[in-house]
Amino acid sequence: MPKPEPALMKDITALCKRRGIIYPSSEIYGGFANTWDYGPYGVLLKNNVKKIWWEDMVMKRTDIVGLDSAILMNPKIWEASGHLTQFTDPLIECKKCHARFRIEQSLDKCPTCQAIELTEAKQFNLMFKTYVGPEESGTNTVYLRPETAQGIFANFKNVLDSTRVKLPFGIAQIGKAFRNEITPGNFTFRTLEFEQFELEYFIYPKDADTEFKTWRQARLDWYVGLGINKHKLRLQDHEQAKLAHYAKAVSDIEYKFPFGWSELEGIANRGDYDLSQHQKFSGQDLQYFNEDTKEKILPYVIEPSGGVDRATLAFLVDAYSKEKVNKSSPPAGGGAGGGGSEVRTVLKLHPKLAPIKVAILPLVKKDPELVKMAKGIYEELKQNFFVEYDEDGTVGKRYRRQDEIGTPFCITIDSDSLTDKTVTIRHRDSMQQERINSAELGDWLKDKLNS
Amino acid sequence: MPKPEPALMKDITALCKRRGIIYPSSEIYGGFANTWDYGPYGVLLKNNVKKIWWEDMVMKRTDIVGLDSAILMNPKIWEASGHLTQFTDPLIECKKCHARFRIEQSLDKCPTCQAIELTEAKQFNLMFKTYVGPEESGTNTVYLRPETAQGIFANFKNVLDSTRVKLPFGIAQIGKAFRNEITPGNFTFRTLEFEQFELEYFIYPKDADTEFKTWRQARLDWYVGLGINKHKLRLQDHEQAKLAHYAKAVSDIEYKFPFGWSELEGIANRGDYDLSQHQKFSGQDLQYFNEDTKEKILPYVIEPSGGVDRATLAFLVDAYSKEKVNKSSPPAGGGAGGGGSEVRTVLKLHPKLAPIKVAILPLVKKDPELVKMAKGIYEELKQNFFVEYDEDGTVGKRYRRQDEIGTPFCITIDSDSLTDKTVTIRHRDSMQQERINSAELGDWLKDKLNS
Numbered sequence: 001m002p003k004p005e006p007a008l009m010k011d012i013t014a015l016c017k018r019r020g021i022i023y024p025s026s027e028i029y030g031g032f033a034n035t036w037d038y039g040p041y042g043v044l045l046k047n048n049v050k051k052i053w054w055e056d057m058v059m060k061r062t063d064i065v066g067l068d069s070a071i072l073m074n075p076k077i078w079e080a081s082g083h084l085t086q087f088t089d090p091l092i093e094c095k096k097c098h099a100r101f102r103i104e105q106s107l108d109k110c111p112t113c114q115a116i117e118l119t120e121a122k123q124f125n126l127m128f129k130t131y132v133g134p135e136e137s138g139t140n141t142v143y144l145r146p147e148t149a150q151g152i153f154a155n156f157k158n159v160l161d162s163t164r165v166k167l168p169f170g171i172a173q174i175g176k177a178f179r180n181e182i183t184p185g186n187f188t189f190r191t192l193e194f195e196q197f198e199l200e201y202f203i204y205p206k207d208a209d210t211e212f213k214t215w216r217q218a219r220l221d222w223y224v225g226l227g228i229n230k231h232k233l234r235l236q237d238h239e240q241a242k243l244a245h246y247a248k249a250v251s252d253i254e255y256k257f258p259f260g261w262s263e264l265e266g267i268a269n270r271g272d273y274d275l276s277q278h279q280k281f282s283g284q285d286l287q288y289f290n291e292d293t294k295e296k297i298l299p300y301v302i303e304p305s306g307g308v309d310r311a312t313l314a315f316l317v318d319a320y321s322k323e324k325v326n327k328s329s330p331p332a333g334g335g336a337g338g339g340g341s342e343v344r345t346v347l348k349l350h351p352k353l354a355p356i357k358v359a360i361l362p363l364v365k366k367d368p369e370l371v372k373m374a375k376g377i378y379e380e381l382k383q384n385f386f387v388e389y390d391e392d393g394t395v396g397k398r399y400r401r402q403d404e405i406g407t408p409f410c411i412t413i414d415s416d417s418l419t420d421k422t423v424t425i426r427h428r429d430s431m432q433q434e435r436i437n438s439a440e441l442g443d444w445l446k447d448k449l450n451s
Numbered sequence: 452m453p454k455p456e457p458a459l460m461k462d463i464t465a466l467c468k469r470r471g472i473i474y475p476s477s478e479i480y481g482g483f484a485n486t487w488d489y490g491p492y493g494v495l496l497k498n499n500v501k502k503i504w505w506e507d508m509v510m511k512r513t514d515i516v517g518l519d520s521a522i523l524m525n526p527k528i529w530e531a532s533g534h535l536t537q538f539t540d541p542l543i544e545c546k547k548c549h550a551r552f553r554i555e556q557s558l559d560k561c562p563t564c565q566a567i568e569l570t571e572a573k574q575f576n577l578m579f580k581t582y583v584g585p586e587e588s589g590t591n592t593v594y595l596r597p598e599t600a601q602g603i604f605a606n607f608k609n610v611l612d613s614t615r616v617k618l619p620f621g622i623a624q625i626g627k628a629f630r631n632e633i634t635p636g637n638f639t640f641r642t643l644e645f646e647q648f649e650l651e652y653f654i655y656p657k658d659a660d661t662e663f664k665t666w667r668q669a670r671l672d673w674y675v676g677l678g679i680n681k682h683k684l685r686l687q688d689h690e691q692a693k694l695a696h697y698a699k700a701v702s703d704i705e706y707k708f709p710f711g712w713s714e715l716e717g718i719a720n721r722g723d724y725d726l727s728q729h730q731k732f733s734g735q736d737l738q739y740f741n742e743d744t745k746e747k748i749l750p751y752v753i754e755p756s757g758g759v760d761r762a763t764l765a766f767l768v769d770a771y772s773k774e775k776v777n778k779s780s781p782p783a784g785g786g787a788g789g790g791g792s793e794v795r796t797v798l799k800l801h802p803k804l805a806p807i808k809v810a811i812l813p814l815v816k817k818d819p820e821l822v823k824m825a826k827g828i829y830e831e832l833k834q835n836f837f838v839e840y841d842e843d844g845t846v847g848k849r850y851r852r853q854d855e856i857g858t859p860f861c862i863t864i865d866s867d868s869l870t871d872k873t874v875t876i877r878h879r880d881s882m883q884q885e886r887i888n889s890a891e892l893g894d895w896l897k898d899k900l901n902s
Contacts, residue, residue: 044517131580
């Protein structure tokens with residue numbers, strides 16, 4: 001029987017903590033406001049998500065350049081973008097203890113002090129505020145960016161002036177953003193501080209519908225290509241009547257989390273809203289000069305905007321599985337070994353995403369020759385890959401440890417290895433084993449990680 | 452005659468803007484408080500700095516794991532670390548206009564309004580403050596971290612409990628930090644928002660002096676290994692009497708910038724200050740259990756703490772050169788071509804650091820066969836490397852463009868290439884050219900980038 005789903009999130013959260021993937025932040029001080037820290041394996045997983053996105057967007061494409069703009073920017077940017085006036089949540093306040101709550105809760109009394117007098121809903125801005133310089137006054141107020149996108153629009157002219165980009169072209173960015181929300185939790189899904197990967201793809205206005213459809217599909221395919229079960233992904237188009245003020249069309253990529261279908265990434269046709277606002281507020285000419293027609297135009301933009309933490313969580317949740325296996329022997333025929341007597345937890349992460357690509361396990365830790373050979377292989381492989389050396393406990397126990405952090409390949413070195421220089425590769429998902437020459441390991445691994 | 456050095460920084464800043472390396476942040480709105488954005492080439496350069504540090508610290512070593520902790524943490528962390536009380540600057544305030552200034556300026560009147568009545572110096576905390584939740588009150592106050600290090604100490608127990616680390620071991624982290632300083636500018640050297648690479652290397656207390664010396668040297672060597680002129684680097688030991696409250700010994704790695712010798716990285720022996728403070732303030736046992744002696748101890752820590760932006764700036768400044776070259780022909784004997792008639796600007800970046808590894812230049816843009824071959828090479832190489840395709844202008848002009856962004860290799864495809872499949876590789880620094888078979892390009896490049 002499948003586990004009730006809240007329990008499943010609990011299991012995944014516990015595994016993440018136990019195995020050094022994700023910890024509650026500031027935990028020794030009782031934690032902090034739905035904030036999480038990535039542990040030794042989690043940071044490698046998250047880095048892989050960012051690296052793959054960056055390579056797919058910037059390195060492998062001919063038409064997209066990168067950018068890394070600051071978190072603290074001139075506050076006029078948020079005036080122009082509309083965030084200062086429109087990026088708000090309606091909140092209800094308790095007249096007695098002044099605690100504030102989301103309107104969706106439909107309260108009859110204050111959940112904090114039980115008083116019954118509550119105010120009408122008022123709008124509160126979701127941007128975190130701080131002050132530059134020692135004085136805490138209006139003129140010194142700045143905001144932690146609530147999205148990385150505006151840093152791209154603010155640099156549109158700089159990129160045009162300093163590179164050879166031609167329409168259509170994109171500017172891609174990965175970075176932290178902050179939203180002062182009352183969050184429902186759900187592990188790392190919604191947090192005050194989060195990382196985004198955002199692409200602003202500038203186009204001729206006439207191509208907007210086509211490009212919107214192309215990007216919507218391309219971004220969905222990206223998640224599938226990295227191993228997410230396609231039946232747990234869907235595209236949800238926003239209704240025209242409910243679109244945000246800046247958008248002409250929006251479609252969300254949703255993943256079926258244990259807590260329900262939830263947004264991983266939004267693809268929006270933002271028209272020329274942002275560039276025209278910044279043109280108006282800055283007084284600068286942000287038009288693109290078309291060298292063929294000799295005309296100046298304000299491009300439209302298609303924005304695929306995703307959450308790095310959300311993508312990472314979706315990869316984790318989708319990869320998480322528990323299965324019965326026989327304790328000692330691998331299953332016949334390459335299946336995952338149903339019907340066995342022991343349960344293993346395994347993260348079936350795509351090899352490109354796996355934090356550790358391969359673990360080196362000497363069969364016997366007390367044999368110096370064997371340990372020497374194992375360490376030699378380890379030293380060599382870790383010049384190019386994230387590799388782990390593990391001699392603690394039985395091989396079965398070591399396999400389980402590597403399964404739980406998603407290591408796709410375990411290499412055992414045994415007494416035969418000393419004579420014939422071959423080693424055993426054990427595949428995480430099938431638990432099948434194969435024997436290969438140790439000198440070929442580097443190429444074998446490179447091949448597996450690029451396919 | 453060498454250029455006066457302030458003019459040199461101006462030249463480098465201008466090059467960075469013109470070539471898409473670093474832009475003034477929020478520039479269309481008149482900029483913002485010594486903040487800078489990394490453009491298409493700058494983000495690749497900075498990413499390379501981070502990637503190399505991460506690979507050298509985490510991937511290639513057996514004894515260091517990574518971490519990625521949050522920027523917003525439980526404020527008790529800053530109480531324990533001493534930042535809430537001790538991380539301050541003394542400032543003088545104008546009694547008339549309330550502008551505040553650093554004490555070092557020794558003012559006789561207010562530089563803003565010219566009033567002569569100024570207060571005595573008062574301490575102002577350098578942490579940026581913000582509020583979680585809609586209320587701006589004391590209990591909701593949190594801080595933007597002024598260093599990434601405390602996120603490591605706060606997770607020390609989690610890492611011990613969830614991984615197999617054994618003393619000595621390190622925890623490495625790269626991330627943003629924020630300091631509300633009155634900054635003197637100097638391009639990206641000192642900014643309100645900056646990125647750190649920090650390593651906390653935990654050791655047995657008896658090994659502190661040895662480890663301190665080892666790390667001091669290792670970190671100096673790291674910069675030299677990435678091409679920085681070793682005569683422009685020095686180690687400066689702090690005087691024992693002037694050490695910060697948490698430190699038993701500190702040594703700075705300084706680079707000779709045009710604005711003077713300035714700190715790139717500090718190596719500190721922090722003793723057990725941080726762990727003992729967090730133990731005291733959190734009430735948690737943060738001791739390490741030594742399985743051999745069965746004793747519990749509080750480890751000492753050696754901290755090499757560097758600035759990613761500062762390292763990036765040092766690499767840029769050190770790589771920047773202007774030299775006279777002959778317009779058409781490469782210099783004989785591999786020299787940089789002194790005594791020529793034209794001046795070229797070139798960033799002699801280490802190939803590992805260079806934003807673009809290779810540029811593909813078809814000699815004639817109107818020859819479809821030649822363009823087809825050039826694009827084929829481009830398409831293939833950019834699956835694995837950051838590569839640029841450039842057919843705009845004369846080859847000489849294209850070389851200069853690539854020189855200015857530090858591209859180590861340019862590949863030209865000419866009519867001979869169509870028949871014999873060879874291409875010309877032009878080396879950035881020597882401007883020497885060699886002819887190689889186009890099928891070997893990928894391996895040739897891999898080899899050059901790994902040496």
